[in-house]
Amino acid sequence: MTTFEADDFTLERTAPLTWKLEQEAGMNVPARVYASETLLEEIADDLSLEQLRNVTHLPGIYEPAIAMPDAHQGYGFPVGGVAAIDAEDGVISPGSIGYDINCGVRMLRTDLTPEDLNGKEEELVDALFDAIPSGLGAGGVVEGTTSTIEAVLDQGMKWALDQGYAVEADLDHCEDNGFREEADPRVVSSEAKDRGRKQLGSLGSGNHFLEVQRVEDIYDESVASAFGLSEDQVVVLIHCGSRGLGHQVCTDYLRKIEQEHADLLESLPDRELAAAPAGSPLAEDYYGAMNAAINFAWVNRQLITYQTRRVFADVFDRDWQDLGMELLYDVAHNIGKKETHEIDGVKRDVYVHRKGATRAFPPGHPEVPEAYRAVGQPVIIPGSMGSGSYVLRGGEKSLEKSFGSTAHGAGRLMSRTQAKQEFWGEDVQDELEAEEQIYVRAQSGATIAEEAPGVYKDVDEVVRVSQELGIGDPVVRTFPILNIKG
DNA sequence: ATGTCC
DSSP: OOOOOOOOOEEEETTTEEEEEOTTOOOOOOOEEOOOHHHHHHHTTTTTHHHHHHHSTTBBOOOOOOEEEEEEOOSOOOEEEEEEEEETTTTGGGGGSSSTTTTTEEEEOOOHHHHHHHHTHHHHHHHHHHSOSTTTTTOOSSSOOHHHHHHHHHHHHHHHTTSSSSOOHHHHHBBBOOTTTTTOGGGSSHHHHHHHOOOOOOOOSSSEEEEEEEEEEEEEEHHHHHHHHOOTTTEEEEEEEEEEHHHHHHHHHHHHHHTHHHHHTTTSOOOGOOOTTTTTTTHHHHHHHHHHHHHHHHHHEEEEEEEHHHHHHHHHHHHHTTTOOOOOEESSEEEEEEEEETTTTTEEEEEEEESOEOOOTTTTTSSSSSTTTTTTOOOEOOOEEEOOEEEEEOTTTTHHHSSSEEEEEBBBBOHHHHHHHHOOOHHHHHHHHHHOEEEEESHHHHHHHHOOGGGGHHHHHHHHHHHTTTTEEEEEEEEEEEEEOO
């Protein structure tokens, strides 16, 4: 039996790339880490394992609490974590979904090749940077009224379709069709709505970005073809979330839950895991508000898509349909959802908390869009600015091993503070341009330093783990051409 | 992640 010893933890390797943290006093279930030894060492380097162990204390959690190969510490609950908790007898925990509700990624196809961009990279990166608000306090593509925001929260991408910012196919190619019916705008505070009103169509800051990339490697020709991807194709990756609105929803409900369910909080090892009992009024209200924030984030990414299509049409003097700029798929990385999973042979309704984890439904799953159903759900895993990204398809084993989930990115190796001590933004930017011909535009040099390629784990290794476990199989790998960020 | 503190 192979064991892994960290400061306060002993994990046993129970299967390849699978590490078990035994159930001890206070834990309701064992925990599991999916990682290679190298990645596990990196994961053990911050508070991830402690946070993972804490998660097992949540009432109603099913075995196991999971950390993905890209896990790193987060607010209470590791980023790169999955917890399935009984939707009747368990709890819902905002910190286990995250502050940036429906932070996620989408990929747009194009019919362009890198040669078509030759010599136009700087024009394109500047035009995108100009057209898409990024950074803190930059405004949005549209400024709405309160009733605009309420329609967005209520209808998600259906609002974008009605307003002419989206086409039907955009909705078809979005997780949950870009719309959560359980959304309830009435339980979103006016403060949250007011923040969202000015940020509708904005990238934000931190690790959020828009990147134009080329498809570099193909691992599965037939799935790639089903996804409409081929070698040397130019694609666009958009990574952002629900901005201040989602953040405010999380803040509002954490405060309310801490007060209203103080007794439950007392029984938990970390107050950042504050949770509302399933079925309680606060659990219902939070679920309605979280779903509304999820809808907001989809519209946010759609408005950025709308602007991206306009910029490409302008730069290449062809309309976006002619450029083949269809939405490949849009996946959420930070969400909670009531799903039915077969657990120990019994179908259970659970709140699946995915925080820095991607839904990865296998071939044949009814929730995979028809166009992709035979091959599995597209899963988009962004790497760092310098390392490219992956498109995967949901793996055959994802339902059995990870509640239908896989990793979401490279995962940080160090804190933002540490990153700024190790890197200087302008140097990183100059190096990427000189050595890799990657053109980066950012509102702040500090953000580039915080997001330097060296700040991240090895995305290739993360994807290799996902593939070997059978929870998500690589289809193509992309490489950056240009990147805009906050 | 985030009008990086109520």
